[in-house]
Amino acid sequence: MNRFTEFLSSRTAKVIALSVAGLIVLLLVFMAGQFVGFHKATYSYAWGDRYWQSFGGPRPGPGTMMEGRGFMPGHGSFGVIVKIASGSLLVQDQGGAEKEIVLTGDTVIRRFEQTVAASDLRVNDQVTVIGSPTQSGTIEAKLIRVLPAPTATPQR
Amino acid sequence: MDQHDAQLLDRIMTRIAEIRIFRRRVRVASFGTLGLVALAAVVPAWRELSEEAARSGFWQYMSMFIHDPVFVASAWKDFVVLLAETIPAFGIAAVAASVITFGASVRSLARVTT
Numbered sequence: 001m002n003r004f005t006e007f008l009s010s011r012t013a014k015v016i017a018l019s020v021a022g023l024i025v026l027l028l029v030f031m032a033g034q035f036v037g038f039h040k041a042t043y044s045y046a047w048g049d050r051y052w053q054s055f056g057g058p059r060p061g062p063g064t065m066m067e068g069r070g071f072m073p074g075h076g077s078f079g080v081i082v083k084i085a086s087g088s089l090l091v092q093d094q095g096g097a098e099k100e101i102v103l104t105g106d107t108v109i110r111r112f113e114q115t116v117a118a119s120d121l122r123v124n125d126q127v128t129v130i131g132s133p134t135q136s137g138t139i140e141a142k143l144i145r146v147l148p149a150p151t152a153t154p155q156r
Numbered sequence: 157m158d159q160h161d162a163q164l165l166d167r168i169m170t171r172i173a174e175i176r177i178f179r180r181r182v183r184v185a186s187f188g189t190l191g192l193v194a195l196a197a198v199v200p201a202w203r204e205l206s207e208e209a210a211r212s213g214f215w216q217y218m219s220m221f222i223h224d225p226v227f228v229a230s231a232w233k234d235f236v237v238l239l240a241e242t243i244p245a246f247g248i249a250a251v252a253a254s255v256i257t258f259g260a261s262v263r264s265l266a267r268v269t270t
Contacts, residue, residue, distance in 0.1 A: 036237070073212070073241035076234070076241075078217070093213070095211075110224055128217065128219075130220065131231075131234060142231040143220070143228065145220050
């Protein structure tokens with residue numbers, strides 16, 4: 001018992017404990033990466049499939065989806081509204097990808113400190129969206145924040 | 157100990173001292189260079205982190221939490237996954253690696269010089 005206590009307080013035991021803790025942290029990070037990667041890949045595939053059905057062109061696959069863009073996040077979007085339809089928006093992000101945002105009765109739309117209606121949204125509004133990805137490659141919006149239009153910086 | 161042995165011992169000790177000084181100089185030069193390179197790498201790594209975060213929308217989503225914490229809390233699951241999806245992992249890794257390398261090289265440098 002005494003030798004076991006001695007071992008626990010030894011440098012070797014500390015090194016072993018730290019190594020195990022490090023391995024657990026690495027494993028958790030790996031699992032988190034796998035989880036996130038799976039979600040992004042699933043959404044990107046559904047988005048690509050929808051895009052292909054709408055516009056044609058090469059059938060999306062793992063190779064075509066990765067071209068220049070990588071997998072896209074499916075739980076939100078930010079960018080400019082390029083089209084407003086009944087119950088949905090088309091938001092173009094900085095990379096040029098257009099994501100369809102579906103509005104539901106639970107969607108909250110905020111402009112500054114006010115909650116506004118979907119009818120107050122305009123094309124060219126800058127928005128940030130949080131929502132859930134659907135199997136059809138759209139995002140079901142839960143919160144949309146309309147951002148103030150970016151001010152032009154004076155040129156020297 | 158005769159005079160010959162004393163001279164030999166003296167030469168051996170001198171040689172050992174020379175080797176120690178040489179090794180210390182090599183270590184100082186190595187850790188110094190590594191520290192400078194790591195310090196210089198912090199700036200581009202930080203720039204990459206900022207650009208990656210701006211590109212992925214990470215700052216925009218974080219600002220949503222600041223502006224609408226109550227509404228974001230009601231969709232916290234989607235928000236957490238969204239942050240995980242857009243976190244600038246490469247930039248964070250680059251900044252962390254350069255800062256840790258700089259700190260480790262400074263620490264080693266202090267140990268060598270004292």
